[in-house]
Structure formats: C-alpha cells, structure tokens
Amino acid sequence: MIKRTFKQAALLGFVVVLSACSSRYHVKQDKAPVRAPTELEMQDALVTSEAKSVSAGRPYEVLGKRYTPMSDEKGYQAEGTASWYGRKFHGYYTSNGEVFNMFDMTAAHKTLPLPSFVRVTNVENGKSAVVRVNDRGPFHEDRLIDLSYAAAYKLGFHHQGTAQVKIEAITIARDTPRLTYVQVAAASNIENVQALASTLSQQFQLDTPIAFEDNLYKLRLGPITDDNTAQQLLETLRQGEFNRAFLLYTEHEL
Numbered sequence: 001m002i003k004r005t006f007k008q009a010a011l012l013g014f015v016v017v018l019s020a021c022s023s024r025y026h027v028k029q030d031k032a033p034v035r036a037p038t039e040l041e042m043q044d045a046l047v048t049s050e051a052k053s054v055s056a057g058r059p060y061e062v063l064g065k066r067y068t069p070m071s072d073e074k075g076y077q078a079e080g081t082a083s084w085y086g087r088k089f090h091g092y093y094t095s096n097g098e099v100f101n102m103f104d105m106t107a108a109h110k111t112l113p114l115p116s117f118v119r120v121t122n123v124e125n126g127k128s129a130v131v132r133v134n135d136r137g138p139f140h141e142d143r144l145i146d147l148s149y150a151a152a153y154k155l156g157f158h159h160q161g162t163a164q165v166k167i168e169a170i171t172i173a174r175d176t177p178r179l180t181y182v183q184v185a186a187a188s189n190i191e192n193v194q195a196l197a198s199t200l201s202q203q204f205q206l207d208t209p210i211a212f213e214d215n216l217y218k219l220r221l222g223p224i225t226d227d228n229t230a231q232q233l234l235e236t237l238r239q240g241e242f243n244r245a246f247l248l249y250t251e252h253e254l
Contacts, residue, residue: 032086032087032149032158033086033087033090033102033103033149036153037103037149037150037153037154038103040244040246041103041104041105041150042105042129042150042151042153042154043105043246043247043248044105044129044130044249045104045105045106045130045131045132046227046247046249047117047130047171047172047249048117048172049171049172050115052071052113052115052116053095053096053097053113053114055096056069056095056096056113056114056136057069057071057113057114060136062136063139065139067110067111067136068111069111069112069113070112070113071113072113073112073113073116073118073169073171074169074171075169076112076118076167076168076169077166077167077168077169078144078166078167079123079144079164079165079166079167080143080144080145080164080165081142081143081144081162081164081165082120082122082143082144082145082146082147082152082155082157082162082163082164082165083140083143083146083147083161083162084147084148084149084151084152084157084158084161085100085137085138085146085147085148085149086102086148086149087102089102090102094106094108094114094134094135095108095114095134095135095136096114096115096134098115098134100134100135100148102148102149102150103148103149103150104132104150105129105130105131105132105150105151105154106131106132106133106134106135106147106148106151107120107131107133107134107135107145107146107147107148107151108133108134108136108137108138108145108146109133109135109136109137109144109145109146110136110137110138110139112133112169113133114133114134114135114136115132115133115134116133116169117130117131117132117133117169117170117171118130118131118133118145118167118168118169118170119167119168119170120145120147120151120165120166120167121155121165121167121168122155122156122157122163122164122165123163123165123166124157124163124164125155125156127154127155127156128155129147129151129154129155130170130249131147131148131151133145143162144165144167145165145167179222179223179225179249179250179253180222180223180224180225180226180227180230180247180248180249180250181209181220181221181222181223181224181247181248181249181250182220182221182222182224182230182233182234182237182245182246183218183219183220183245183246183247183248184196184200184219184221184237184242184245185218185219185242185244185245186216186217186218186219187216187217188215188216188217189217190217193210193217193218193219194210196219197210197219200219200221204221204233206221206222206224207221207222207223208220208221209222220248221233223250223253230247231247234247
C-alpha cells in the first residue's frame with residue numbers, strides 16, 4: 001500500500017510522496033481489527049461510473065521502479081497474489097484522496113485507474129467479491145493487489161495473509177443490465193419471514209424471494225433493474241424499521 005502524505009497534497013492533486021516516513025502511522029506493523037466485519041460491510045462495492053483521478057493517473061516511482069497507470073480498465077484481467085491491509089492504514093488518505101476504511105470493500109493496485117472496480121476471486125475456494133480500487137500498491141514484486149480487511153475476510157484468507165486470486169475489471173457499460181435486490185431482513189423463523197414478505201409485497205408491489213443461507217431465511221425485494229430506483233427503495237426502508245437493509249447485485253434471477 002502506498003504511504004500517505006498530508007491531506008492538502010491529495011486534495012490539490014500534488015504527486016504523492018511515496019517515501020514518506022513510516023513513523024507517522026499509529027502502529028509499526030499492520031494488524032487485523034479487533035472484530036470481524038459485519039455482513040453489511042462485506043457486501044460488494046456498488047459499481048458506478050466516475051471521473052478518474054488526474055493526479056493518481058500520472059506515472060510515479062517507488063523503490064526505484066517506475067509505474068505508468070492505465071487510462072482505461074475495460075477488459076483488464078489478471079491472476080496473482082493478493083494481500084490485505086488493515087489497522088496500520090485505517091483512517092489515512094488513499095492515493096486518490098479518499099479515507100481508507102479497513103471495513104470498506106476497497107483495494108490498492110499499482111496501475112489500474114482510480115477509482116475503478118474489479119471482481120476478485122479466490123482461486124482456492126471460489127469465493128469472490130467486488131471492490132473499489134482507490135489506492136496504489138502493493139509494492140512487492142510477487143503481489144498483484146492489496147485488499148481491505150473486509151474484502152480479505154469475505155474471500156476467506158484473512159488468517160493466511162495472502163491468497164492466489166484472479167481479478168477482472170468491471171465497468172457499467174460492460175456489465176449492465178444487472179439485477180438488483182434489496183435484502184430486507186433475515187431470521188430463523190420461516191413463518192415470520194413469510195408474513196413480512198406478504199406485507200412488503202403489497203406495500204411496494206415487488207416480488208419477495210426468500211433464500212435460505214447460513215441457517216437463516218433471508219427476505220429480499222426485487223429484482224430491480226434500475227440502480228436509482230433501488231437506491232431510493234433502500235433509503236425508504238432504512239428510514240423505517242429496516243435500518244440494516246442493503247443492496248444485493250446479481251447477474252441472474254435468484
């Protein structure tokens with residue numbers, strides 16, 4: 001992961017000083033957080049279409065090696081070693097001026113445009129996650145991508161430290177249309193979930209599929225093919241009694 005300079009430099013688009021003194025971090029060695037990420041925190045990053053950071057797109061040098069960021073991530077695929085970063089960098093600025101949160105679904109990559117989005121798959125167990133790439137790194141020859149602790153946890157290698165992964169860039173143009181569901185609630189009692197499903201189906205005029213996962217019955221609303229509509233529905237639910245509702249993106253019907 002890139003070592004951060006002060007906030008003003010990031011916001012003004014200055015070139016990040018890559019050799020900043022490591023003593024500015026609150027711990028010397030990176031560590032895992034004291035708690036596991038929640039199910040909500042491990043939901044895939046919402047893929048959006050955004051302007052790329054100009055400053056983070058300039059060529060730069062680290063440890064004597066020069067890197068030239070890509071101008072377009074479309075079609076990018078790669079396979080290699082993933083690592084993760086956590087408490088040491090939590091709360092510090094990333095290469096494009098965002099604040100790193102080890103519980104967000106984010107990542108660092110040496111040359112992908114910032115921000116961009118990739119699907120990361122652990123080739124050892126088949127688990128995958130969509131992350132927002134908003135930082136530079138990892139600057140080890142044998143590593144391809146640095147993931148936040150939440151992303152590493154979802155992929156199942158938070159105890160190992162590294163894993164073999166394949167990554168694939170995701171863009172709005174290539175991946176739409178996608179199906180969106182809003183996961184509303186989860187419970188062990190199927191009768192309670194079915195009763196709630198009936199109520200919400202009438203209220204929002206949407207299907208209410210119920211999935212059984214991890215010994216819980218999970219109630220969802222959808223599918224919804226428009227992201228804005230899905231976001232508005234999510235906001236409405238969260239303002240009421242369903243403050244833990246979240247979006248679930250798929251490429252097929254549940």
